[in-house]
Amino acid sequence: MTLQPNRIYQGNCIEKLRQLEAGSVDLVFADPPFNIGYSYDVYDDQRTTTDYLEFCEAWIREVHTALKPSGTFWLAIGDEYAAELKVLAQQLGFHTRSWVIWYYTFGVNCVRGFSRSHTHLFHFVKDANDFTFNGENPAVRVASARQLVYADSRASTKGRLPDNTWILRPQDAPAPGFSPSHDTWFFSRVAGTFKEREGFHGCQMPEQLLGRIIRVSSNPGDLVVDPFGGSGTTLAVAKKLGRRWNGFELSKEYVSRIEERISGCEIGQELDGPADPQKSAPKTSKGKKRTKFKNGRPVISLDAATESSVIEAFGEASEGHSTDYLLCDPKLSKRFLSACRERSLPGDARMWNSFLLRIRKSGKLPKSTNSGLRLSYADMDPYSDGSEAAMRLVGIDYGMTLDEMLCSPQAASEFDQLAGMFSPGYSSFEYRWAALALRKRAGTRRYRTIASDQQEYWSQQRKPNRLAIEKCLSAKYDCPGVYVVLFEDSVLYVGETRSIRDRVERLLSTEAWTNFAPTAVRVWHLDSEQQQFGLRSFLINQDTPLLNSEYLLQS
Incomplete structure (x- = not known):
């Protein structure tokens, strides 16, 4: 029996994993019972060590079978069995990419012991040389200390990838969001008073944490599986981010609650909970000006010298075409970026393209003299649907408008790939132009x-x-x-x-x-x-x- 995507199935996860087609899953996120005596609806969380490890070996083996050769497996586990399950997963064929600590200092009180204040997150892959890792996705990158703390103009506008400790302190969690003054990643344990709390399950992961994992380890349309459905967070986030999903849950009551939760969310809906810091710290005592941010990225001022250089670079690269034409043509776009690089402009490729659009809006660019390829709606009919689907999915995954997508080489490349998957056989220019045509027609x-x-x-x-x-x-x-x-x-x-x-x-x-x-x-x-x-x-x-x-x- 092959399971249908976008469904939660009630039953034993080992049996359900076996019903998945072998090599069909892109990403598995598992947050299994920690075997610490927690009170679940139907599951016994007080097994012997031998019994628990045998259970984990069985379901992790099935995860390995279900994953594609390029698939990824994330495991959340407590201190008691973290080391054992890491070794076990490696013995079953997984390679460890990262050992992440999700740290929440308003922890869970423990009897005759220190408060439980962190969870281990293991990032495993089947093939150490072939796996999905979308490290350039701006939605998973964070502003660096140079940007947030020191207001250093030399900092990369791309931000940086987070380190392997994800922290939350109580004082950093005011409702409804954060105003942090440094560049650490923040994810709260979903406490009982939090808006995103579902209430029926005591061990709930925050949506923003799952959002980071799903974005970085899968692509829109990929299949994400959670063997321990729990509160349904993995499945809700997968749906919101345009992934296909399957979940398994032993409890019939939890399945009903998860189905209710999933039906109440839509693709493209914002993830619940506070995200990463997107603005700099307060002004220093000396009054040093802090970096301004828009959509999580630093805004670099466009001075007269930079503006003049961008106009020169455009004239040199465009061959008389319009700005839209240049952004849709990978060859011309690459030539423009090279011309900007030669002029040692501040920022990066995305920033230079954004400068270009700002200058166009001000009316300072030379008028186009080369109309180039003209495409009618009839010409675009064979691939316009693929272009639209790709625009929708990349927009959700990257949190970008179409202009922002075309300005980012990484996002534009993913758009091209997705459009080619939905409507194979056409050029990057055709896919991008069709997206612009759809927006233009809808806006007239x-x-x-x-x-x-x-x-x-x-x-x-x-x-x-x-x-x-x-x-x-x-x-x-x-x-x-x-x-x-x-x-x-x-x-x-x-x-x-x-x-x-x-x-x-x-x-x-x-x-x-x-x-x-x-x-x-x-x-x-x-x-x-x-x-x-x-x-x-x-x-x-x-x-x-x-x-x-x-x-x-x-x-």
Whole structure:
């Protein structure tokens, strides 16, 4: 039996792990019982040492089997068995990448012992040379001490990766968020008074901690598994970050609570709990100016000399094309960054691209003299859906707008890869241009008026019946229109196309789409582009699909 993704299953985790297809899982996060006598609903947390280690060996062995060759395994465990389980995992074939300490100084009181104030987090991989580690994702990087404490302009604007101790002190946890004065990572133990506390499970992980792990060790669309569902935090965060997920839980009551929690969160929803510090410490007694931050990154001022150099670099690299064209063309973009580097500009590639957009907005860039490749919506039809899905997933994973995505070489590269997975066979330029075209059309007054004018009409129309998705492969559906792809009881994607049959045929032959297990569609035969746009906008606002861009959502 192969388990369906995006479901929580009740039962023994060893048996359920065996039901996963071998080599199908990208990331496993496990927070097993610590065997310290904690009171669970149905599980006995007072096993003998031999019994407990045999149990752990059995489920860790199944984790190893379920993971892809490039898969990752994170394990949370207490002091009592941390060393034993590290050795055990290595004996079963895992390689240890990191031994992280999650430290919370308002700890758990222990009888006749020191308070429990930390948990061990082991980062294991199957292949020491081939595994996912998204260290360049700005959502997992933190500002350095140079930025936050010393206001040093020489600091890298990329920030840094965190160290292997993640700390929280009581004085650093005011409601509703943090105002820290240094660069340590902060994750609170989810105490009973916290907003994100679910209440039914005593050992709850914070969402921000799971967010860091899931972002750094998996990609959008990857399969994340939690063998010990508990409070459902791993699964909720995986869903919010656009991953597929499976969870196992022994307790029927916990399963019901987890299902309720999962149904209440949406892809793209912000993670609960305070994140990392995103602003510098208070001003020093000498009044030294601190670094300003926007979206967690330092803002470098654009002085006249830097502005002039950026304009020169653009003129040298653009071949007369527009700014958008340059950012969409990897070759021209690379040439522009090289020209900035030669001029020893402050900042990095993302900052220089951001400078370019700021200068364009001020109207100081030379007008384009080369229109370049012109692509119509019909030209982009074969890959526009893949471009939109990639834009949605990278936007969630990196927390970026489209402009910010195109300014970041790392994010743009991930966008290209994802778009190629959803709509294979096209160039980076085509994928990026299609994303810009979607945003531009959605933002124009003409199309916003079309969407607004048609809203009442479509709200009064009855939806077509659901069709098994394979039925759309017949010649009858070789026609233009709007389609809704469904998986389980949710909407995966709302699209418009010149041929519904061709679009569905490609969807069913593309792993990135079939990973979401689409089962049915609704179809509207529409020839008018304006009607297609109006209906698609209405449906996206009504259903908030998993893979549609937020640009078609009406504010």
